[in-house]
Amino acid sequence: MNILICSIGPRVKQVEFLKEALSNEGKVIAGDSDPLSAALYVADDFVLLRPFTDEGYIASILTACREHDIDAIIPVRDEEVLKLVKNKSVLDNLGIKILTPSEEMVEICLDKMKTYQYIRNLNYPGVPTFSKTEEMLDILAEGYFDFPLIVKPANGDGSIGVCVVDNKEELERITSTNERLLIQPYLKNREFGCDVYVDLISGELVDMFIKEKKEMKEGATDKAVSLHHPELEKLVRNFLKDSPELRGPIDIDLFEYNGHYFISEINPRFGAGYIHAHLLGCNYMDYIVRNLKGQANTPAEPCHYENGVTMVRYYDYMLKRF
Template identity: 25%
Template structure:
């Protein structure tokens, strides 16, 4: 088999791109992997033989730069490593395909719905799917409709790793934090805090590009430790069923990995209902036997490499099935156990100017 040239963008340390890169390195396919990032001070760039610097996805030159690299390097497959790049590249999907490049991302409708938290909540409401009560906040008076506590305040789009996310447990806190956030955002969401920290899962549901389910996998997250949480506050809401502390994940997932059928089967049904045609990463908690989803990411995951370790390698599967036209087994078996994380340092020597 000839080598398959793969470009992964956004490979800076700890993010989606680096995790995709790690998963690809675990593949047994003859891959020649190159990488790109916006800065040379990038952990992922140090892991490949050929590395490239590209402008930010917001730049008018971004698409041309990526396509120029693809042309010069004869790239066969492209993976994007950040949501900003996913948004930009998905708008140029046909241009990428016309260049002869396999670009395994989800469809535009799923991307548009899932990258907007309020649109995602509306989808749940319209389809009678359990979900945390979700309110769109655009002005201070919007909080008058809210009587549910505790709440999680977060940007309506973006906020990877729970950036700019806050927990509020009273009307006074809600008023203060909403007033603060309106200084930075035109809109954000207030979402009901549901479940206890031990019931949180990150779930991968992989469908092929024709919408047929391939398989699913879950990690029961350990978020009580320092590495696993961004916010941890004492529960003063009076709702003891939520646990002693209210916790928001840092996005750095670790925990027990496996099938968890009670969780994954519900997530599979939701992925099919939303019309997924690629990778889907679902953040949820299990409450009284029902999955309550607070976020869907229409992309590969920050846990993609951990999934690959146990035999669930999403980038590899997409290349095999769609690029190589190999038959793949659906609902295949994979290992189960625990995946844990720590810190991993990398030294990058200064280069001569």
């Protein structure tokens, strides 16, 4: 069994974890458009792909799959998740599995407005998200939320272009441009990340890891502490039961505000902080390999990881002679 993990960049640990899960039963092929991506050189082999913004991206994926006899693809960037799932029928015809939810579900997850509407339609608490100033002001008038607000590009990536707005005048000034913006209340009493694995075969929730985010950098978790939190666990479990199209590794972000919990984002892929979960025994790579062998996973015991363990992200260096 050969697995392509693409646009891998610096995610060295994820490649190493996947190699351990495959053991001697296959190879991990790392793909990226940058030949200096560190994770390429810890995989069993690597391929240089076209950038996912390039029209030739899918053609380069198909070439890599043929040359390396690929059985499955794990995408780790939002943009490539959407491109791959839109070409699912082509990959299916080649017998290649992509670890993503359905195309419809991916499109919901990658659009913050659609995400909020989806969460609300299922009667779960989502972070109020609007594109019109008047809509946000109406919510503020109800008295539950207040300034400051968050204003960000509708098609933003990570925390690029995000600004905090403290009053109505500032809000109206920032939103007077023609740029498509989204407006949300600033619900950052506490922020949480939840890494889940939903079985590709049975559709059951197999494992869940909750962390409280202590520091973020460029949209990724820099410091976090593992957390046992029954109320959050129940919220996520129930939400996933009502969202049967969410499968595989999923990263869910949540906020606490005035003692209440809100689902913020649903990322249809591994989260950047998955290392934390893995090192504390939530081995989603094993679950993937078992599913790809046609075996359903047995759900893990709830909160089997150690509570209160802090992860701190740091940078290392690699020397390579080309």
